[in-house]
Amino acid sequence: MAEDLYREVILDHYKNPRGHGVMEDADAQAEGVNPLCGDEVSIYVQFADDGETLEEVKFSGRGCAISQASTSMLMEMVVGKTASEIAGLPKEALLEEVGIPLTPVRLKCALLGLGVLKVALHRAKGTPLPDEWAGLDELELT
Amino acid sequence: MVVTARTSLDAQKLRADFPIFEQEIHGKPLAYLDSAVTSQKPRQVLDAMRDFYETSNANVHRGVYTLSERATEAFEGARQKVADFVNAPDVREVIFTRQATEALNLVAYAWGLNNLGPGDLVVVTELEHHSNFVPWQYMAEKTGAGFRMLHVNEDGELDLSGLDEAARDGNVKVVAANLVSNALGTINPIEKLAAWAHAQGAIMVVDGAQAAPHHPVDVQALGCDFFALSAHKMCGPTGVGALWGRREILEAMEPFNLGGHMISKVRYESTTWGELPHKFEAGTSPIAEAVGLGAAIDYLNEVGIEAIEAHEQELAAVALERLGEIEGVTLYGPPADRRAGIVSFNVEGIHPHDVAQVLDSEGVAIRAGHHCCQPLMTRLAVAATNRASFYLYSVPEEIDRLVEGVQKTRKIFG
The missing domain is CATH 3.90.1150.10 (Aspartate Aminotransferase, domain 1)
Incomplete structure (x- = not known):
């Protein structure tokens, strides 16, 4: 069972996170924490010349394998998409990519990065936030 | 093995x-291996609660009928067990709460709000659970008092040499510490902290949630002024805890929750408060849970x-x-x-x-x-x-x- 959860792709993203780093002068940025695990994620976005398309994304942070691996996967998913496309991206799309059975507690780990990215885009572009994160300037999942 | x-x-x-x-x-x-967060419950406790509901359930201190008297007797009997368990000098000093957190909030609100102000200091330790940290931080902010933290050394033990530094720029009015750290298991020198607190004219508030289930407690020997515990960490049910407080301080305090049962006289113009411990027990208490706590104490004493x-x-x-x-x-x-x-x-x-x-x-x-x-x-x-x-x-x-x-x-x- 533990092996199912920590399948190879998760461990690979955890150990070799994609898009890991800090971006100076990002066009959009947000950070969030999951107080339960103490997971922390910051996400930085640079837009293309059209001001809509995500040209480059980076994340930094620390936390459990699920939170860091899922954020790493998210980085690969969102490059080339527009802010409004990501605002409309259902959480299921990321969870499908993560592809492991998650308890409600670990679901928060897996969705931290997506929430932070949506908050960053909301701040920069005013894109809508899902109801559960509405009104947040800094994401704190509880 | x-x-x-x-x-x-x-x-x-x-x-x-x-x-x-x-x-x-x-x-x-x-x-x-997670009993520090909550303990499991023995059949003796579960049976006592079931038995209470099946044979004695009624509200306490209300009815004149037999069942209510029986319920009151069970509830007050549990209070006596808590008093004996922590060696309280007077059973009226034991107040039932929802858990240790509520007990500590009771002190922070009912004592802190009326006794803290600018120039005063609250000293907590770096080992505190949020339940004995956040209420004091909040109350300090509300009242304009300062908030100081006593640090730990490399072994996770309190560095008492920092006490005088913590007291340097104000009047220490509260020292808050746990007897046993829930995160590291450190056993804190409450006797020394209490002596120091009293020398400053401060009250000593002890979070005993992690100590009471595992460590003999004698509030008189500790020299503290308040001691909080939670039933659910000591083989008892969730939903009930207790605060022991020094009688003269409790008597001088304003109430915490307001409502039924905690009053003496209610008139349109004003209301007067009930006697201890009722002054601090507004509304219907967790009665069956208190009975469960009493059974848990019996169980712990037996072991x-x-x-x-x-x-x-x-x-x-x-x-x-x-x-x-x-x-x-x-x-x-x-x-x-x-x-x-x-x-x-x-x-x-x-x-x-x-x-x-x-x-x-x-x-x-x-x-x-x-x-x-x-x-x-x-x-x-x-x-x-x-x-x-x-x-x-x-x-x-x-x-x-x-x-x-x-x-x-x-x-x-x-």
């Missing part, structure tokens, strides 16, 4: 009192609190030694002979939640997180730790399984 720790109580036999161990988790026997403590310390010593032998494991907190049955550790490169998840698949339950002690985690420069904690029903085989599970985790994360 690798471990053959000698214990002064028969944990294997006591386990039979706890129905929860009659199940398997993921096809394996349950190794419950013997000293035997429980000795048993847990032996298990903690074994766990510290065995975990310390694993490559990449960092242990936190004081040496085995100066701590309660709590072992906090980290495995290099693996987040505690991942360790706990793998252990769960082996049927081993440990806590992974910040343990409601974020200031301490900051001091230790970690986001979280793994924590194994023991109780009277913990057995050495569970430490074997913990160690095996940690080794398996390391293998998965290779």
Whole structure:
């Protein structure tokens, strides 16, 4: 069972996170924490010349394998998409990519990065936030 | 079995009192190593609560009928048991609350709001659970008082040499500390802190939630002014806790919750408060839960609190030694002979939640997180730790399984 959860792709993203780093002068940025695990994620976005398309994304942070691996996967998913496309991206799309059975507690780990990215885009572009994160300037999942 | 720790109580036999161990988790026997967060409940406690509901249920201090008298007797009997358990001089000094958190909030609001102001200081410790940290931080901010923190040393023990520094720029009015740290198992020198607090003219508020289940408590010997406990950590039910407070302070205090039962006279113009302890028990109390707490105290007394403590310390010593032998494991907190049955550790490169998840698949339950002690985690420069904690029903085989599970985790994360 533990092996199912920590399948190879998760461990690979955890150990070799994609898009890991800090971006100076990002066009959009947000950070969030999951107080339960103490997971922390910051996400930085640079837009293309059209001001809509995500040209480059980076994340930094620390936390459990699920939170860091899922954020790493998210980085690969969102490059080339527009802010409004990501605002409309259902959480299921990321969870499908993560592809492991998650308890409600670990679901928060897996969705931290997506929430932070949506908050960053909301701040920069005013894109809508899902109801559960509405009104947040800094994401704190509880 | 690798471990053959000698214990002064028969944990294997006591386990039979706890129905929860009659199940398997993921096809394996349950190794419950998270008693610091909440304990399991023996049949004796469950039976006492069921019996109360089936034979004596009524509201207390209300009716003149037999059933209400019976309920009142059971409820007040539980209060006496709590008073005896902490060696309170007067049973009226014991107030039932929802849990230790509410007990500490009661003091922070009912005492703090009316006695703190600019120029005053509240001193808490770096080892505090948020329940004895956040209410004081909040009350200091509300009243304009200063808020200071007493730091820990490398072993996770309080550095008392920082006390005078903490008191330098104000009048210390409150010193708040736990008797046993829930995160590290450190046993704090409350007697010394209380003496220092009183020398400053301050009150000493003790969070005893982690101590009461495992460590003999004598509020008079501790010299504190308030002591809070939670039933659910000591074999009792959730939903009830208790505050012991020094009578003259409680009597001078304003009430906390307002409403039914806590009054003396209610007139349109004004209301006067009831006597202790009723002044602080507005509304219907958790009656069956209090009866359950009383039964839990009977159970702990029967097993013997000293035997429980000795048993847990032996298990903690074994766990510290065995975990310390694993490559990449960092242990936190004081040496085995100066701590309660709590072992906090980290495995290099693996987040505690991942360790706990793998252990769960082996049927081993440990806590992974910040343990409601974020200031301490900051001091230790970690986001979280793994924590194994023991109780009277913990057995050495569970430490074997913990160690095996940690080794398996390391293998998965290779």
